[in-house]
Amino acid sequence: MANSTHVATLTDLEPLVGKSLGTSDWMAVEQDRINTFADATDDHQWIHIDLERAKAESPFGGPIAHGFLTLSLLIPMWEQILKVDSATMAVNYGLNKVRFTNPVPAGGKVRLDATLKDFEKLPKGGVQLTVDGRIELEGSERPAVVVEVILRYFEE
Numbered sequence: 001m002a003n004s005t006h007v008a009t010l011t012d013l014e015p016l017v018g019k020s021l022g023t024s025d026w027m028a029v030e031q032d033r034i035n036t037f038a039d040a041t042d043d044h045q046w047i048h049i050d051l052e053r054a055k056a057e058s059p060f061g062g063p064i065a066h067g068f069l070t071l072s073l074l075i076p077m078w079e080q081i082l083k084v085d086s087a088t089m090a091v092n093y094g095l096n097k098v099r100f101t102n103p104v105p106a107g108g109k110v111r112l113d114a115t116l117k118d119f120e121k122l123p124k125g126g127v128q129l130t131v132d133g134r135i136e137l138e139g140s141e142r143p144a145v146v147v148e149v150i151l152r153y154f155e156e
Helices: 010-016 031-041 051-057 067-072 074-081
Strands: 005-007 020-023 027-029 082-084 087-100 108-121 127-137 145-155
Touching: 005 010, 010 082, 010 108, 010 127, 020 074, 031 067, 067 074, 067 087, 067 145, 074 082, 074 108, 074 127, 074 145
Parallel strands: 005 082
Antiparallel strands: 020 108, 027 108, 087 145, 108 127, 127 145
């Protein structure tokens, strides 16, 4: 079960700077998801979709998920971590840093661990959160992805 943060308003987040917001549940990255991502992005590199060749020739011993697939899973995992009752809208504003530090094998499981790095009030309302995220790979001490993500939340 996910370890999450639940607050009433956006301003309740400000005192949480520097603290963990939580950790999502594990999410499986199955070969079907990898193949679907390859089709959606036209990235059909053999290390992702050719099981036999990946087993025979890849230094990873089998197919691996695209780094950007693993990164994209940040969103469903993030939704498990932070709930703000007063928020009417949230948008992804961007990324400051991303590193793909460990390949995710087909069938592997990942989860997001998030820490609030910065809280900033926006001039026309809302807040901007900068979050340090680690997409962890089950069974590995080294994360699959290290990311600094920027999110904007708004209230009515």
